[in-house]
Amino acid sequence: MAMATSRTGNPVPPEKGSLPEKLRGAYLSLLGMQKSKAVLNETAPEKPRGAYRAFLNVHKSKAVLVAVLLALVVVTSIISPVFLTPNNLLNILIQVSIVGILACAGTMVMVSGGIDLSVGSSMSVTGTAMAVLMVAGVNIYLVMLIGIGIATFVGLINGVLAAFAKTHPFILTLGMLTLLQGAALLISSLPVVGLPREFTSMLSLRPLGIPLLVLGFVFVAITVGFILTWTPLGRRLFAIGGSETAASLAGIRVRRTKIGVYALNGMFVGVAAILLLMLFVSSQPRMGAGLELVAIAAIAVGGTPLAGGRGDVVGTVLGVVLLGMIGNALTLMRVDTNIQYVIQGIVIIVAVMAQRDWSRSR
Amino acid sequence: MDNVLLLDQLPIDSRSSLASPLGGPGDPVLEVRNAVKTFGQTQALRGASLQVRAGEVHGLVGANGAGKSTLVKAISGALRLDSGTIGLGDFSGPSITTREAHAQGLATIYQDPSLVPTLGLTENVMLGREASRAGIFLLKSRERREVASSLVTVGLTDRPYLTAGELTPSEQQLLEVAAAIHRRARVVIMDEPTAAMGNTERDRIFEVISVLRAQGVGILYISHKLHEVLSICDRITVMRDGRDVATGAADSLDQDRVVRLMIGRELKKAQRTTRALGEIALKVSGLGQSQRLRNISFDLHAGEILGITGLVGSGRSRLGRTLFGAEHFDEGRIELFGIPYKPSDPHAAIAAGVGLVPQDRRREALLMSMSIRDNITLARMPMLSRLMVNVSAQRVAARRWVEHLKIKTFSIVARPSELSGGNQQKVSIARWLHAKARVVIFDEPGQAVDVGAKGEIFAAIRQLADEGAGVIVISDDIEELQQMVDRLLVMRAGRITGELAPDEITEELVLALEMKSTTVSTQES
Numbered sequence: 001m002a003m004a005t006s007r008t009g010n011p012v013p014p015e016k017g018s019l020p021e022k023l024r025g026a027y028l029s030l031l032g033m034q035k036s037k038a039v040l041n042e043t044a045p046e047k048p049r050g051a052y053r054a055f056l057n058v059h060k061s062k063a064v065l066v067a068v069l070l071a072l073v074v075v076t077s078i079i080s081p082v083f084l085t086p087n088n089l090l091n092i093l094i095q096v097s098i099v100g101i102l103a104c105a106g107t108m109v110m111v112s113g114g115i116d117l118s119v120g121s122s123m124s125v126t127g128t129a130m131a132v133l134m135v136a137g138v139n140i141y142l143v144m145l146i147g148i149g150i151a152t153f154v155g156l157i158n159g160v161l162a163a164f165a166k167t168h169p170f171i172l173t174l175g176m177l178t179l180l181q182g183a184a185l186l187i188s189s190l191p192v193v194g195l196p197r198e199f200t201s202m203l204s205l206r207p208l209g210i211p212l213l214v215l216g217f218v219f220v221a222i223t224v225g226f227i228l229t230w231t232p233l234g235r236r237l238f239a240i241g242g243s244e245t246a247a248s249l250a251g252i253r254v255r256r257t258k259i260g261v262y263a264l265n266g267m268f269v270g271v272a273a274i275l276l277l278m279l280f281v282s283s284q285p286r287m288g289a290g291l292e293l294v295a296i297a298a299i300a301v302g303g304t305p306l307a308g309g310r311g312d313v314v315g316t317v318l319g320v321v322l323l324g325m326i327g328n329a330l331t332l333m334r335v336d337t338n339i340q341y342v343i344q345g346i347v348i349i350v351a352v353m354a355q356r357d358w359s360r361s362r
Numbered sequence: 363m364d365n366v367l368l369l370d371q372l373p374i375d376s377r378s379s380l381a382s383p384l385g386g387p388g389d390p391v392l393e394v395r396n397a398v399k400t401f402g403q404t405q406a407l408r409g410a411s412l413q414v415r416a417g418e419v420h421g422l423v424g425a426n427g428a429g430k431s432t433l434v435k436a437i438s439g440a441l442r443l444d445s446g447t448i449g450l451g452d453f454s455g456p457s458i459t460t461r462e463a464h465a466q467g468l469a470t471i472y473q474d475p476s477l478v479p480t481l482g483l484t485e486n487v488m489l490g491r492e493a494s495r496a497g498i499f500l501l502k503s504r505e506r507r508e509v510a511s512s513l514v515t516v517g518l519t520d521r522p523y524l525t526a527g528e529l530t531p532s533e534q535q536l537l538e539v540a541a542a543i544h545r546r547a548r549v550v551i552m553d554e555p556t557a558a559m560g561n562t563e564r565d566r567i568f569e570v571i572s573v574l575r576a577q578g579v580g581i582l583y584i585s586h587k588l589h590e591v592l593s594i595c596d597r598i599t600v601m602r603d604g605r606d607v608a609t610g611a612a613d614s615l616d617q618d619r620v621v622r623l624m625i626g627r628e629l630k631k632a633q634r635t636t637r638a639l640g641e642i643a644l645k646v647s648g649l650g651q652s653q654r655l656r657n658i659s660f661d662l663h664a665g666e667i668l669g670i671t672g673l674v675g676s677g678r679s680r681l682g683r684t685l686f687g688a689e690h691f692d693e694g695r696i697e698l699f700g701i702p703y704k705p706s707d708p709h710a711a712i713a714a715g716v717g718l719v720p721q722d723r724r725r726e727a728l729l730m731s732m733s734i735r736d737n738i739t740l741a742r743m744p745m746l747s748r749l750m751v752n753v754s755a756q757r758v759a760a761r762r763w764v765e766h767l768k769i770k771t772f773s774i775v776a777r778p779s780e781l782s783g784g785n786q787q788k789v790s791i792a793r794w795l796h797a798k799a800r801v802v803i804f805d806e807p808g809q810a811v812d813v814g815a816k817g818e819i820f821a822a823i824r825q826l827a828d829e830g831a832g833v834i835v836i837s838d839d840i841e842e843l844q845q846m847v848d849r850l851l852v853m854r855a856g857r858i859t860g861e862l863a864p865d866e867i868t869e870e871l872v873l874a875l876e877m878k879s880t881t882v883s884t885q886e887s
Contacts, residue, residue, distance in 0.1 A: 230500050232492040235481075239489055242478035242527075249476045251464050251490035309480035 061303045064354055065318045069325065076329040083332055090211070096324035097217035098272050098279070100317065102295035103302075104217075104224045105268035107316045108261050110299050111228065113241035113308030114162050116262060117173040119269045119295065121180035122154045123288030126273035128184045131192035131283030140199045147277075148270030154180065155266015159259035177292070184285045193282040203278040216275050220268050225313040227264075237261055241308025298323050301351040322351070390449070391416045391580040392437065392468075392549045397446035399432055399604075406432040407443070408604040414549060414580040419571060421591040421612065422584045424601030425624050425815070430584055433601070434551055437582075438470040439463040451548065469542035470551040475534035479527025483520040484509045487541045512544040513537075516570050532563035539570055550574060551582045556590060568594055588617045602626055640664030643699060643832030644685070644801050650693030654680055655856045658694070662801065662832040667823065669847030670836045673876050677856040678836050679721065682803045685834070686718040687711035699800065712741050717794035719787070721805040728778040728790060735760035735774040737789050741797035763792035767822055784815025791822050795829070802826060803834040808842045820846050840869050852876055 077084040102119050109116050130147040134140055158176055162169040205212045228234040236257050239247040248254045273288070280287055302319030304311025326347055330340045392414040399407040407429045414420045424430050435441045437448060439460035448458050451466030458466075477486050487509045493501045506520065513520055516536040526537060535555050542550050552571075556564045571594060574581060585591050591598060592612050599609040600623040608623050644662040649655060655677050662668050672678040683689045685696070687705025696703045698714055705711035708718070728737055735756055744755035760774040767788045771781055778786050787807060794802045807823060808816045823846065827833045837843055843850055844867045852860040852875035860875035 231498055232494050232500060235485060235489075235492055235500065238481055238485075239478045242480035243476070246476040246478045246486075247489065249460070249470075251461060309478070 061354070062315055062318065065302070065315065065322060065351070068351070069318065069322050072322070072325055072329060076325075076332065080329075080332040083329060088328070088332075090214070092321070092324045092328045093214045093217070094211055095328070096320050097213040098276050099291055099294045099298065099324075100217040100320040101220045101268055101272040101275070102291060103298040103316050103320050104221045104313055105265045105272075106292075106295050107299050107302070107304055107311060107313055108224055108228065108234075108237055109265050110296075110304045110306065111241050111308050111311050112237040112258065112261050113244070114169045114258065114262070115173065115296070115306070116155070116158055116265055117170065117292050117296075118154065118158060118176035118180055119265070119272075120288040120290055120292035121177045121184065122151050122266065122269050123273040123276055123291065124184040124284075124286055125154070125180045125187065126151045126270055127277040127280070127287050128187045128192065128283045128285055130274070130277055131195060132188060134195050134199060135192055140196055144274050147274055148267055151270030151273055152263055152266040155269065156259065156263040158266070159262030162262060163255035163258040181286070181289065187285075188283065189285055191282045191284050195277070195282060200278055200281050203275075213275055213279070216271060220271065221313055221317050224268075228313060233257070233260070238309060241310070243309075294323070295320075297348045301348060319351075323347070388418075389416050390414065391451070392582065393447075393449035394433065394437065395447045395449075397433060397436060397448070398444045399429075399436065399441070400444055406604055407436070407446075409446070410601060410604060410606050412582075412599055412606060413609075414582050416548070416580050417575055417578045418597060419575055419581045419583055419595045421595035421598035422582055422601065423586070423588065423591055423598060423620060423624060428601040428624070429604040430601055431553070432604075434470065434553060434582075434584065437463070438468060438551065467546065467548035468551070469538075469545060469547035469549070471535065471538045471542065471553065471555060473554045473557060475526075475531065475538055477526040477534055477537060480525055482523075482525055483513060483518060483529075483537060483540075486526045486537060487512060487544050489541075491545070509540070509544055512540040515543055515573060516540045517566050530563075532559040532567075535559070536563070536567065536570070539567065543570075543574070547579065549580045549582070551584070553584045554586065555583075556585065556587065564590075588620055592617065592620070600624055639666055640830060641699065642697075644703075645697040645700075646685075646694070647696075648694030649681075649684070649691050649696065651680070651684060651689065651691045651856075653856070655684065655691065658856075658858055660851060660858065660861075662834060664800070664830050664832050665827050666849065667827050667833045667835055667847045669843045669850040670834060670853060671838050671840075671843060671850060671872060671876070672853030673838070675855075676853040676876065678838075678853050679805055680856075681853070682718060682805050682834065682836050685711075685801075685803060686716055688718070712797060712799075715798060715800040717741070717797060717799035717802040719790045719794070719802065719804045719807065721809065728786060730777060730779045732777070733775040734764070734769070734771060734778060734781075734789055737778060738763050738774075738792045738796055741793050741799075759796055760792075763796055767792055767795075767825070782815055784818040787815075787819045788822050791826055794831075795826060799831060801832045801834070803836065805836045806838075807835060808837065808839060816842070840867065840872055843867060 073084065082088055106116060106119065126147045129150055130143050133143045133146065138146075154176070158169070158173055161172045161176070165172055203212055207215060210218070228237065236247065236252050239250070239252060240254055240257060244254055276287055277283060298319040299311070299316050300306065300319070301322060302311070302315030302317070304315060323344065326344055327340060330343060335343070390413050392412070394410065394412040397407045397410045399405075410429055410433055412420075412422070412433065422430055422433075432441070436443050436457070437450070439458045439462065442457035445456060447454060447456060450458060450463060450468055453462055453466050478489065481489070484506050488505050493505045493508065495501060510520070516539050518533065518536055518540060526534060529537060539550075539552075539555075555567055559567065571581060571583070583591065583595055592615065595612045597609060598612050598615055598620065599606050600620060601607065602624060603626075607626075640663050642661050643664045643666075646661075647659045649658040658681065660668070670678050670681065680689060684691050687708050687710050690706075691704075698716070703714055703716075705714060705716070711718075729740070732740075738760045739756045744752040744759060757774065763769070764771060764774055769781070769785050769788045769792065771785065778789055781789065791802075804823060807819055820842075823833060823835065835843070835847060844864065847864060847867075850862040850864070850867055850872075851858050852862065852872055854876050860871075862871065862875075
């Protein structure tokens with residue numbers, strides 16, 4: 001395949017001789033000098049070996065993630081017997097679920113080559129606004145809808161900026177992050193307390209026996225997974241991330257798709273904000289700050305490159321769980337919190353570097 | 363395809379009515395009239411007209427800057443005309459949108475394939491037209507089934523996990539053709555499809571073109587390779603200075619006439635006069651590099667242009683890179699003006715006075731983001747002190763070379779990307795002249811530039827030699843070598859298999875030398 005040229009590291013220059021081409025081609029094949037292209041079906045039939053190797057290559061990075069996870073589980077369960085109990089594992093899932101929602105939704109944005117740094121602040125604004133409304137006595141279900149509306153609107157603005165401004169969304173949404181943090185403080189610079197019990201007690205609901213937080217995470221993960229693999233929208237996100245020019249030449253409405261994906265991301269951020277508010281019982285103007293970075297770290301660990309075009313939700317979920325487990329394991333091992341940060345940072349760096357190498361060897 | 367077979371069996375008179383969705387054979391499927399387009403000061407199109415008929419391969423040729431790409435962009439909807447009309451399918455008007463052009467059955471295959479490198483083959487073909495249930499659920503296996511036949515037509519097979527980015531450039535071109543076939547395009551524009559292709563792939567794309575033609579597709583074929591255009595096209599339109607200067611049946615034209623039409627005058631062939639050779643600039647004896655280069659010996663004199671040719675994989679480019687220190691040799695010795703020369707890296711080679719103009723000008727030779735001034739003085743920067751560049755001296759030097767080599771540019775701070783191919787090549791020549799290089803190696807200097815620019819480039823190379831440098835030109839264009847070199851070395855499988863004087867250079871002889879030994883030995887790549 002393409003490797004025939006790149007194995008030596010230098011591209012084979014094109015042939016340009018002006019002799020009768022057929023004659024020259026015949027000579028070449030006689031001497032066995034013809035480049036065999038595995039993909040050209042006349043020269044070589046499809047080889048299952050290649051497909052097998054490709055499969056391995058694609059899933060190698062995930063295999064590495066799973067291996068690291070398993071190693072972590074084994075080591076920690078030896079040191080701490082509590083670790084492998086169902087309760088603790090569920091605890092981990094509960095702890096990561098909000099970041100997990102942000103990470104899964106963010107995967108769509110990253111696949112399309114974008115990024116949204118404002119999701120943490122967006123949760124702060126949404127949470128604070130919802131708290132104020134609830135305390136003022138507005139129906140809680142209506143408030144939740146409004147919350148999702150606010151977060152979706154924020155996403156929509158990000159999308160419009162990303163689609164029309166000729167600047168990388170990293171900077172645009174960084175500005176949005178600051179703006180929204182200010183907005184949250186403007187709505188209420190103090191914690192808003194006294195949320196209706198009807199709302200806060202929802203957190204203890206266990207539909208299907210699954211805690212509400214975990215259910216939210218699972219729901220978003222499955223939805224995003226479905227969108228990315230099974231819908232035309234998903235395919236277009238990959239296309240835009242892979243090559244915006246090619247996508248638009250193929251008739252994809254790049255701007256519209258971008259606005260859509262940021263808005264969709266915003267919608268899930270709204271869901272996360274509702275859960276976060278339940279968890280906090282009262283609103284804090286900085287309740288979501290910093291979570292966007294944890295989410296992006298998890299996405300990167302999960303194998304979605306910052307440049308987009310590749311990636312999936314399975315990787316992101318593995319990344320989220322890995323980061324959550326490390327925190328949990330270190331706490332169980334009674335490692336000092338400050339040292340925990342250092343170790344988590346190292347894990348992120350190493351994991352992302354490992355990802356890069358795999359994808360380069362492909 | 364089925365359509366066409368059916369049509370052939372029908373009596374002639376019923377064809378036209380039935381054929382209407384495809385456009386009857388010979389009916390124009392694309393028509394441009396009096397296209398005018400102005401960019402600021404320059405008039406890119408001054409009333410160009412063009413007509414492509416169904417079932418025809420129509421060649422479009424012209425020197426760089428003749429307006430070919432502007433015309434193509436206007437047809438495909440990438441830019442708007444100032445005036446004129448574009449007729450495509452049912453559409454007729456001064457400017458068409460990309461979407462409309464798509465809808466009217468136009469497929470444009472650009473020189474740089476516009477594929478999504480991270481998506482699979484099928485996904486790329488289906489891009490923007492995904493098969494889905496209710497617009498939500500992708501029907502992946504149906505997509506694969508549908509696309510498979512189009513892929514087979516161009517000779518590709520989809521495999522799981524294979525992405526378009528892993529294909530060779532020519533396979534990527536073929537993939538784009540497959541997408542056009544799948545879309546049942548009625549007009550296909552191909553911009554230099556064979557520029558990066560080997561013989562097999564080229565034959566393949568010609569086959570595909572003839573299949574498309576048989577299906578009644580109109581093909582607009584743009585290329586600098588005149589012999590290709592002449593052999594595969596039915597009709598040819600020649601453009602010059604934003605106008606179509608001639609349209610005619612390919613049978614009635616020959617290469618010389620087309621060139622005359624393109625440049626509006628006789629082609630200036632580089633004059634080769636016999637001259638007394640200078641001292642030996644480069645003496646290579648017994649050079650070897652593991653299995654790739656073996657026992658290579660030759661002398662290069664100052665003022666001489668030495669050609670090196672060979673098939674792809676014969677080691678000709680490797681030899682060039684070895685002389686430039688980009689690769690190492692483990693046997694033999696090289697002397698540069700009598701002094702032993704064994705460069706450890708290109709930096710050492712440049713310091714010793716050896717320069718290389720690589721094949722891929724855009725990626726390897728010139729820094730497209732830097733000014734012409736900086737590009738020229740890159741290898742030998744005038745310094746004020748150890749740490750400070752003498753910018754005014756840089757400017758003076760750059761101006762001198764621009765004037766000396768007649769580089770056509772509006773300013774020395776222009777970017778090389780704003781220049782024509784020939785002028786870009788001159789900038790890289792200026793760099794080595796400025797660096798006082800005594801030996802300069804050119805890898806495929808005439809590649810991907812038009813006939814007019816080629817003449818300029820050859821003249822510039824000649825000038826370099828006349829100023830006392832030893833010049834090595836690596837090329838596989840026999841015509842180019844005949845015109846330019848004083849001596850030609852032919853390589854095969856890492857060895858020199860023959861040496862020819864200019865008047866001995868014929869395609870037959872060169873090919874014979876390229877194939878000399880019948881034993882198949884380890885190949886380079």
